Amino acid sequence: MRLPLYLILFLFLAFPVWASEAGDEQGAVTLDFLYVNANAGEAAGGHTALRLGDSIFHYQFFPDSTFLLVREPWAEFRFLYNDLHNRTISLASLPLDPVIYTGIRNHFTELLIAQQQFFDAYESVQQEDKLVREMLKGRYEIAVPGLGFFAKQEGRTLFSATLKERIEAELGRDFLQQAVEQADENLQKAFRAVNAGERPGRSLREQLVWRESLRVLAEEWDLDETSLIAPMAGEGGFGPLGAECLQGFGEQLIRSIAELLQSTRPDKGESLLLQTARYLVVQHSLAAGRLYTLDPFPYDARKVWLSEAELEGGRLLILQEDFLRQAVKRRSLFFQEELHPEIAYSFLEASRARAWELLQAGNGQQVVRILSKVTLPSRRRTVSLGGLQMERANLQPVGQDLAGELKIMQEKSEELYGYNLFLRNCATELIRSLNSTFPDAGSGEAALGGWLEPDSGLVFVPFLFYEQSYTTFPLQNEQTLPARRLRNLEKLYEEDSDFLVWLRESNTLTATLYEPRSKDTPFLFFTDDSLLLRPLQGVLNVGYAALHGAAGLLTFPFDGGDKFHQAARGIFYSLPELAFGNIRKGSYSTAEPERIQ
DSSP: OOOOHHHHHHHHHHOGGGTTOSOOTTOOEEEEEEEEOOOSGGGTTOEEEEEETTEEEEEEEOTTSOEEEEEEEHHHHHIIIIIISOOOEEEEEEEEOHHHHHHHHHHHHHHHHHHHHHHHHHHHHHHHHHHHHHHHTTOOEEEEETGGGEEOOSSOOHHHHHHHHHHHHHHOTTHHHHHHHHHHHHHHHHHHHHHTTOOOTTHHHHHHHHHHHHHHHHTTOEEOGGGEEOOOTTTOOOHHHHHHHHHHHHHHHHHHHHHHHHOOOTTHHHHHHHHHHHHHHHHHHHHHTSOOEEOOOOTTOEEEEOOHHHHTOHHHHHHHHHHHHHHHHHHHHHHHOOSOHHHHHHHHHHHHHHHHHHHHHTTTOOEEEEOOSOOOOOOEEEEEOTTOOOOHHHHHHHHHHHHHHHHHHHHHHHHHHOOBTTTBSHHHHHHHHHHTTSSSHHHHHHHHSSOOOTTSTTTTSHHHHHHHHHHHSOOEEEEEEOOHHHHHHHHHHHHSOHHHHHHHHTBTTTOSSOOOOGGGOSOSBOOTTOSTTHHHHHHHHHHHHHHHHHHHHHHHHHHTTHHHHHHHHHHHHHGGGGGTOOOOOOOSOBSOOOOOO
16 A cells, blocks of 8 residues: 655654665764855855755755755755856765764655655645636546556556456456446435535545546546656666566555555555556566666656756766666665565656656756655646536535635645745754754754754845854864856866966857856856955956846847846846955856757
């Protein structure tokens, strides 16, 4: 039976052996404090994070205006911030007792669970409200998670037919057909209840999902090949022991499917679709002798765009190899796991998907999806309720009730997960989250060797948070990971004349390490590696941006002021340079495919 996502996260993080993140064999563990320096855009104030093992915990602002705790693998975090966003990362380590380390890690996991539970409930009300509003407009369509993994095939297919035969052998020959008929009847009943003025709640959607999951089994649907993560070069086969493990996991999935078919759980349809898809993909793997898994990327997965230079860079190759090694390691852990194979398999799916996606970049793909957390595969497909008609007069009061409840939950979301530059930002929330691990300041200070409050002075400023952390806690082993351009610049200095390299790479017109991008705003000189000349270069950058602004006035009627707006932002990010400060450094990724010519 499928475990909830928040429980899977808890189990995984509570038992670091699965992640190999709890330190070395001697139990040496640290809590690492990170500071990511500024760059243009939302990064203008810098950023902070905490690292526990190979996991990064940090607070991130999302487009829907929520400010949420996020857990990401260290490799992906560094790739995004240090390489693509071209930002230097400073970090220092706080050695911890393993018990304290585990307590902090579990507490952050509990915060993620509480956050996930709230937004699951919020999303449920939003979906209910959206469904009612659509029905009032005469539209009756519902997205079914998990249904997108399947495609109805012409004729019988081996694996789906075998699955149906296994189910009928255990539950009866007519079980599936009778279950589909009963599900149709229950769906009609749920619709009639809504038609009579009852709130749809989860019932209508759950009945539809359940019916569709039964149809997949009864009609012997097979997997849609586009929903699979294919075998990758470097993975190799899995041998007799791997095949035995997969066969055992397949049998466990069969038992889970049979249990779900007899379960009274109202939300069992989505679980049944996932378990069915996993069973079929396991059978495909066994038949091919190579590992296949489901594509776990959500439909709204974050994307980054890579230039040709980035696709050809050595760092990308290193990351591809690193992600592939992680995927192979996850496979090995799955084959060794005896108590909780389903949890290990979830992390195997996510690890293979990350590696596979990055490998596509090496095959010419320029848009790369980012999987920031382990998420259960859930590819959607929209299903229509057909020609059912709704009494709108009965549904209107339901819509009003939902609107009221949605407003209350929205206010709670703003209260719990809103952003404030001074009172609730990436620094203050990390401190609050860390402090709330302990019952009081005294016990926290004893465990950490120091204590920092979120309202202590200017600690809300990210780089001051890092500095105060360094003086408050007994941190050690400070490291600096230079930004991508600075790393590559140092290599050029080793190969050629320092003056000639500086002359060429100090400006955006002749630089070979950077291509101008609209996201970075128009500027002429890089100032992050130049201190004494920074004010002069800043004046020239302001003038360069002003010239672009003048040109933007001419193009205003044609581009809606976009060029003028970019120039104004360019002036803004150049102003600190006049006082020896620096924000903008250029970047190597953008959501926009176009570059400045």
